[in-house]
Amino acid sequence: MSDTPPPIDDREDLTAAEYALGVLDRVERTAAEARASREPAFAAEVHAWDQRLAPLTDAIVPVQPPQGVWPRIIRAIDPSSPANDTALGYSRHTVAFWRNWAIGATAAAAAALVFLAIRPPQVVIEPTPTPAAQPILVAQLSGPTGKGSLTATYDPAKGVLYALPGTALGIPADRAAELWLIPADGKPRSLGLVDPGHPTLVKIADALKPGALPAATLAITVEQPGGSPTGQPTTTPKWVGRLATI
């Protein structure tokens, strides 16, 4: 009976449920995925939780993705695919399809499919407002292994970028950490060396400021003392993050 609370075992292994719900951190998720590939029983438990929680998905309003995504998928599968083979027309069926899948959604939410709303109606978050002309930009640079982090904040009023190490980057004593700005053109511009242990203030050259900074990527590479001799990164970036408005 549901009137009496079920006995709760604090030691029970709930990893499959926690993975399906999405609360595990990066390391725990990787471990759970490895376990799912080795242990069919664990994988089945994850699937069982996916199915149990599935009705929650009904409240997520579908949003038509931009037209460019499908051609990119097709080109990734088959690079020789001609461009005119990749056009994708959305049929009325798509909308009808989701109306049918909207298991527990309200009729209003189902109707909202055609309005391309971003969020379920009960969610209170507003979309990020259009940034002002001179927004402060922040990038959180993190490494692939989760080791080390750095926060970069760009103050447009002063034209400077503050690089503030969070956790130790672990740069060898005989190497230097070089910060790069990678604007939309994909070409890295050196912003100079940063001190991996202390805040560093970086002046941004005037030529880089207009238009280049918003949505640009910041990256740190490990270089020889004094920085890259070529003016371009000589190693793969270890820490990467995208500049975004707060």
Place this chain on the structure above:
Amino acid sequence: MASETDRERLVGAIARVANGDRDALQQVYQDTSAKLYGVCLRILNDRGEAEDVLQDIYLTIWRRAGAFQPERGLSPITWLVAIARNKAIDKLRSTARPRAMRPLDEAAEAVDSGPLPSASVEAADEAASLERCLAQLEPQHAAVVRTAFYDGVTYETLAARVGAPLGTVKSWIRRSLQRLRVCLEASA
């Protein structure tokens, strides 16, 4: 109601994708990409990232369609949504950029008391059972469970949002998961 044919149509398309049929992948994309993009946007709150992840999701479906086993009781859309949520959560974990702090979902109580536009009697039963079982939890615990699901955030982030100690929030979620399972198994 065309729902069962939708489900069978999707199962059939996934089976053809497993055989390398690109037209079948396009059909799966047409039928499901809006939902999966919505899932990604909800978790990532960033259109560019959501687009990148969406592309990755369909490439994963292309490669792993053969792993989908409908006879295991997993619905095709649940399988696809799980791929989408996991890809989006992985992306969220790998980019530690600052994200707008969101309040807890207000969906602690069910929003709808009217008739459900159900895909099938069985699916409507599942949805109703989950709502009933969530309603048996402490309202704050249910809200934290929903937020975890919709936003794909870690225990730590949840604890920061709720303003409660990490161990407390962990305990809420774990107990809620145990109670949900017992409740759902009892109503199955």
